[in-house]
């Protein structure tokens with residue numbers, strides 16, 4: 001992907017290195033970070049209250065099962081954001097000294113340009129999300145998260161959270177190398193922001209609260225596949241405007257979408273593949289919807305909720 005010399009987003013908050021200086025702790029019981037009793041979240045066949053360490057383990061395990069951390073944190077805390085206060089935000093644009101940080105800032109700027117135009121076509125104004133780079137642990141309006149949580153979007157503060165070590169994880173553990181694969185991950189999280197701005201996330205939360213576990217998973221799959229499709233729209237619009245693609249880029253994104261499909265992750269986890277527990281969609285579905293968004297470049301091609309076949 002061609003990215004050097006292009007505009008970097010000003011919406012980056014660089015909190016790398018700040019988390020290891022102490023001062024971070026999981027809130028105690030009663031402090032808002034609670035495991036709801038009897039809500040039916042089962043891990044390893046057990047059910048019940050968990051302390052901070054158990055909670056981290058749950059989040060890590062769930063991520064490997066393909067659940068978006070923001071969703072887990074919300075279901076664990078029983079809150080849709082707002083209970084936590086984010087660390088003081090530095091409104092000054094981050095001065096990024098490293099290539100990977102700069103790269104992410106360019107990709108974020110590309111998503112801003114693409115979605116500003118898409119929203120204009122809808123007669124709406126695009127509100128840019130902020131992106132927090134962190135290492136080890138971070139606090140968001142959706143709760144605390146660790147690096148192992150993987151990248152996530154928090155609707156409560158409309159920020160994307162990424163520990164860049166995840167890209168190493170993708171390359172070496174998940175078999176998804178390449179800069180365009182990394183850009184796809186950022187664009188997928190921006191997709192969740194678009195869903196929040198368009199009111200889709202709210203409708204999904206409401207629908208899930210009245211649904212069985214299996215139904216709720218099925219709804220979540222459509223939500224995730226839509227974010228993949230939206231990542232495809234970003235790729236289409238950015239290529240048309242800026243000619244960023246190099247040979248093999250789209251394959252990198254498709255490969256990444258496949259590598260983090262629920263079926264693949266479950267197999268890697270050594271388990272049987274049980275579609276009812278999927279929350280992100282299969283590898284074929286994920287790469288399929290990215291491709292669809294990339295081909296059309298239009299939001300109306302991404303209605304995963306109406307699609308008869310995913």
Ligand SMILES: [Zn+2]
Nearest residue numbers: 068192224227
């Ligand atoms: Zn997602």
